[in-house]
Amino acid sequence: MQKEERPAPKVRAVPTALDALGAWETHDAAPVGWRSPLPEGVESKQLYIDVARLAWPALVELLLVQLASLVDLAMVGTLGPWAITAVGLATQPKYLMATMFIALNVGVTAMVARARGARDRERAQLLLRQGLLIIFAVTAVCSAIGYVFSEQFIWLMGAQEEATLVGGTQYLQIQMLGLLFVGITATFTAALRGSGNSRAAMVYNLLGNLVNVAFNYFLITGQCGFPRLEVAGASIATIIGQFVSFLVALGVVLRKEEYVHLDFRRGFKPDRQALGAIWQIGAPAMLEQFISRVGFMVFARLVAGLGTLAYATHQICVNIQAMCFMNGQAFAVASTSMMGQSLGKNRTDMGHAYARRTQVLGVLVALIIASLCFFCGGPLVSLFNKDPYIVENGARLLRIVALIQPLHASQFILAGALRGAGDTRFVAIISFVTILVVRPVLAAVMIFGFDMGLTGAWLALATDQLLRATLTIWRYRSAKWKQIRIQ
Numbered sequence: 001m002q003k004e005e006r007p008a009p010k011v012r013a014v015p016t017a018l019d020a021l022g023a024w025e026t027h028d029a030a031p032v033g034w035r036s037p038l039p040e041g042v043e044s045k046q047l048y049i050d051v052a053r054l055a056w057p058a059l060v061e062l063l064l065v066q067l068a069s070l071v072d073l074a075m076v077g078t079l080g081p082w083a084i085t086a087v088g089l090a091t092q093p094k095y096l097m098a099t100m101f102i103a104l105n106v107g108v109t110a111m112v113a114r115a116r117g118a119r120d121r122e123r124a125q126l127l128l129r130q131g132l133l134i135i136f137a138v139t140a141v142c143s144a145i146g147y148v149f150s151e152q153f154i155w156l157m158g159a160q161e162e163a164t165l166v167g168g169t170q171y172l173q174i175q176m177l178g179l180l181f182v183g184i185t186a187t188f189t190a191a192l193r194g195s196g197n198s199r200a201a202m203v204y205n206l207l208g209n210l211v212n213v214a215f216n217y218f219l220i221t222g223q224c225g226f227p228r229l230e231v232a233g234a235s236i237a238t239i240i241g242q243f244v245s246f247l248v249a250l251g252v253v254l255r256k257e258e259y260v261h262l263d264f265r266r267g268f269k270p271d272r273q274a275l276g277a278i279w280q281i282g283a284p285a286m287l288e289q290f291i292s293r294v295g296f297m298v299f300a301r302l303v304a305g306l307g308t309l310a311y312a313t314h315q316i317c318v319n320i321q322a323m324c325f326m327n328g329q330a331f332a333v334a335s336t337s338m339m340g341q342s343l344g345k346n347r348t349d350m351g352h353a354y355a356r357r358t359q360v361l362g363v364l365v366a367l368i369i370a371s372l373c374f375f376c377g378g379p380l381v382s383l384f385n386k387d388p389y390i391v392e393n394g395a396r397l398l399r400i401v402a403l404i405q406p407l408h409a410s411q412f413i414l415a416g417a418l419r420g421a422g423d424t425r426f427v428a429i430i431s432f433v434t435i436l437v438v439r440p441v442l443a444a445v446m447i448f449g450f451d452m453g454l455t456g457a458w459l460a461l462a463t464d465q466l467l468r469a470t471l472t473i474w475r476y477r478s479a480k481w482k483q484i485r486i487q
Contacts, residue, residue: 077136332416
């Protein structure tokens with residue numbers, strides 16, 4: 001009896017306005033204008049829908065990740081300012097290690113998006129496997145370095161008390177143990193976003209964060225029979241949540257109907273062309289992120305010299321700021337993905353059309369967030385610590401955040417478009433100039449030269465954001481990104 005063949009699974013791929021268009025054979029290298037006409041048959045409303053469909057799950061996902069960090073901080077804050085400082089000092093070197101795979105995954109997103117635009121599912125799946133191969137190697141090395149030198153990192157960050165040094169070291173070492181799962185999950189997320197699926201990452205990060213918060217309650221102060229582990233407990237809770245996210249994300253990419261289905265039978269043999277394409281985009285992005293994190297660490301080190309209370313204020317506001325800035329990062333996800341898909345179809349006009357509309361939506365949301373920071377800064381800070389010094393100074397810092405919020409959103413979205421086009425080298429140069437040079441130098445002048453303390457440091461941060469936004473907008477409008485070719 002002849003065996004009945006099973007029908008092939010239906011592939012998950014959300015249709016976009018781009019799918020209905022044909023490819024171009026010529027390249028328009030002219031500078032872009034904000035009111036460039038749309039191709040015939042394409043309505044602006046369609047583009048806004050495509051952007052929102054990608055951006056809102058990414059926004060929820062990123063907010064959930066940052067919210068888990070804020071909950072960590074609030075729960076740790078019950079132990080005292082020393083604990084907030086310990087976690088804050090550990091966060092910067094942790095992110096320094098994580099920049100390697102986060103940045104390389106920019107290459108995965110951009111290249112999978114191009115494959116999606118060209119309707120080449122086989123290549124998208126190959127890029128996922130090659131991305132996992134390179135991320136596994138890089139993350140293993142970074143986690144080993146971070147674990148071995150954890151105490152030295154915390155000391156270099158400016159730990160001034162024994163409790164802060166010990167707590168920060170414990171927190172960082174535990175984080176390094178879970179870094180490999182974070183790296184692999186980030187690669188799944190990058191590939192899914194490139195294919196147009198940002199909703200899956202929202203779901204598995206929601207589950208991971210719920211687990212994280214639950215174990216925070218159990219382990220920080222010792223509830224329901226669990227031991228009291230304080231700062232170490234917060235770190236353990238975080239990696240337990242991250243592992244849950246990894247398991248669910250793995251389940252998503254193992255589904256045969258997923259556009260970037262992971263098939264272990266295809267193997268992980270290195271493919272020079274695919275690895276080279278990921279590296280061409282990811283390496284400058286990795287350098288950019290490394291530069292950024294070094295600049296953030298230098299900046300944090302300067303602030304740490306102002307004392308434990310000032311640094312606790314700084315750390316609370318950094319976390320609130322990060323929550324506010326998730327808006328720009330979420331819309332940047334849409335910008336990178338749709339730019340990559342557009343260029344995969346050789347449609348630079350659609351790439352610009354998507355980037356422009358992503359910028360409009362992102363800035364509108366940023367203005368709402370800015371109003372909240374400006375008028376409700378004090379109550380927001382008091383959620384984490386009610387010390388009068390922290391609340392008063394934190395509210396002042398959040399007013400600065402409010403002023404730079406629209407600038408940051410615009411800069412991040414257009415930088416996302418440049419990354420999707422493969423123009424990561426110039427973005428790295430911008431980061432070097434603004435984050436590693438302008439911000440720390442100006443902060444040192446403000447703190448020590450003009451004796452402006454914490455407020456001076458954050459004015460330096462605002463100046464950095466203004467300069468970075470100006471340079472990014474100039475680079476995008478020059479349309480140099482249209483001329484970049486991925487080998």
